[in-house]
Amino acid sequence: MNNSNGSADDLEMLIRSRYPVINIISFEEERVLRHLHTIAERRNKKIYTWSFNTGIVPSGLTDQSVKKVDSATRDPLQALDRVISNIEPAIFVFYDFHPFMGNRNFSVIRRLREVAAALKNSYKTLVIITPTMCICEDLSKDVTVIDYPLPDTAVIGDMLNQIIEQVKDNPQIKINLDDESRELLLQAALGLTLNEAENVFARALVLHSGLSAESIPVVLDEKRQIIRKSGILEYYEAQDDFAQIGGLDLLKDWLWKRSFAFSDNAREFGLPPPKGALFLGIQGCGKSLCAKAVAAAWKMPLLRFDAGRLFESALGSTEANLRRSLLTAESVSPCILWIDEIEKAFGSGGSSANTDGGTSARIFGTLLTWLAEKRAPVFVIATANNIERLPPELLRKGRFDEIFFVDLPNCVEREDIFRLKIAGRSREPELFDLKQLAVASDGFSGAEIEEAVISALYDSYYAGHDLAQDELVAAIKNTVPLSRTLGEEISRLREWCSGRARPASTPEAGSVGPASKLEM
Known part of the structure; x- marks a missing residue:
């Protein structure tokens, strides 16, 4: 099975090189079809489309015209026969054909291999658009698979320009996109199909009565829906x-x-x-x-x-x-x-x-x-x-x-962590001796410092008064940090990382490196 990385130019190259059967992996059928029309015009070819509902029809027919077409080619084998018998240079685009290409559908698989052999020296190409790769082993040498790329910022930017042009005369719509906000918005839309990007921009227009930097979270929310469907990734x-x-x-x-x-x-x-x-x-x-x-x-x-x-x-x-x-x-x-x-x-x-x-x-x-x-x-x-x-x-x-x-936070970092954790509990850090707390919590991790603050809050609440320095010091003394429980393992980790990994923090004055810290 031949594979391509999926640039837009690859598709035209494959068609010009007379690759007989191409499987394009994409959810964007309309966008792929528009691209194929552009290629067909340059190569002076006609385009026919196939689906189980319509059979083979010339691309671009209205629904009313499709009803008058002979529906015999709705059958997959009849459709493949039509591809072989067609005389003129053409590109045949098959939608939703993957259910007929399973390992047990031997008649369709055999006919596809015959189509690949028959089209090799012709000016015809069979393009099968599927959402995922579904080529069985029997077809692996006869079908070329190409991942069609999602739209880049240039394509999405053109579509955004069209939307802005359509709403520019509406006094209720405000477009407030400077160069930086526009680039951030387009970057946020990367990874969406063109239809998804268009829908989410329309949603942002409705929610905020325009487009601005506030539209970026709306786009990210659309991506959240895509991630949720994966089942393995969590947003x-x-x-x-x-x-x-x-x-x-x-x-x-x-x-x-x-x-x-x-x-x-x-x-x-x-x-x-x-x-x-x-x-x-x-x-x-x-x-x-x-x-x-x-x-x-x-x-x-x-x-x-x-x-x-x-x-x-x-x-x-x-x-x-x-x-x-x-x-x-x-x-x-x-x-x-x-x-x-x-x-x-x-x-x-x-x-x-x-x-x-x-x-x-x-x-x-x-x-x-x-x-x-x-x-x-x-x-x-x-x-x-x-x-x-x-x-x-x-x-x-x-x-x-x-x-x-x-590594474990140093004294200056522990003081900073206490400041953040106390402020995060709606207290004023300036009311506490943070330096004393930092010294008392030597060997504590950031998570252990947070737990000490929470423990002190429990004690203060039970005693009936607000959080005080004494409760914090007592909570620290009553906590056994991991650095004492697993002191030997931490020392080995520091020794291994010294010279192999970059330190995440500036060493304290007088410290030579991670391994020089006191074992606790």
Whole structure:
């Protein structure tokens, strides 16, 4: 089976090269047909369409005219016979033909192979448009498969211009799109079909009586519906941005600089879209929070990959689920794909052959290939706590742009975290001695600091007065942090990451690196 990456020029090249049978994978039948009409006009060919309801008819006929056409070609075999017998140069476009191409429909499969042989030296082409790839093994050498690309910003921009032109004389509609807002709106619409983009722009017009930067969340909501249908990816509402994360200054700075790399100006400058980052570190230190904050700061959808929904008992279903999830992420790009605790989902990839028939190894290989070769602007954030279960292939350059080590917060960062957590509970941080709290919580993670604040709130509420410094100090003393419980494991993690991963925070004065911190 020949495969193409799916550029619009590829389709015309295949037709000019007399490829007999082409399977175009796309949900956009009308858009593909318009493109084929353009090609047909240039190549002086006619276009016929087929569906089970109409049979083969000249493209462009009205519904009334279709009723007068002989319906004998509604039968798939009769339709294929007509393709062979037709004399003039033509492109035959078949819709909804995939149900007849299953492995058990031997008569249609055989006839398709005969069509491929008969059309090879003719000026005729059979184009089968399907929403997903459905070519069986028998047809793999006779059918060329092409993924038709979703509309880019130029195509969506032209459609947006048409909408603006249609409503410009309506006094109730206000168009307030400067160059930056327009580009952000078009970037948000990437991954939608042209019909979906048109519908969501119309929805924004109705909701806000116009188009502006406020229309971007409306577009992202449309993407949420697409993600929900995938069944394996979860759409996360990203509310907290970088300002709500204490510490991790180096990581936040690195991420913020890459937020500008998805624009057209970045492409002209020569910047490729960033691939992603791997966050290694101690539990509760902000790795997952950073993933959510990136989506909020970059104003992109955040998709969480749920490995628990990936595995199924049926042969091949797990691999199909992974491919479908990755295609869904690409279809709604630009977006953030968050793979939480990646070592649990793919950590056994290299040694699974004896435990699950090699399924984990196969899906891990598929993921590695996709990480290295993906072209869609999908920024992957993977988090991991246990580096011992991470396969070395995942850590190799080219999979991710950078690997960060997220350590326990230092004293300055703990003070910042206490400030954010106390303010988040509707209290004034200035009323507390944050420096004392930061010193008392040495070895605490950000999650443990938050739990200490919540515990102190419980004690204060029970005592009948507002939150006080004494309750916070007492809650800290009563908490046994993970750094004491798993001190040896944390030390090993720091030692491994020293020199292998980039620190997420600026080291404290006098500190040499992650491994130099006191063991607790």
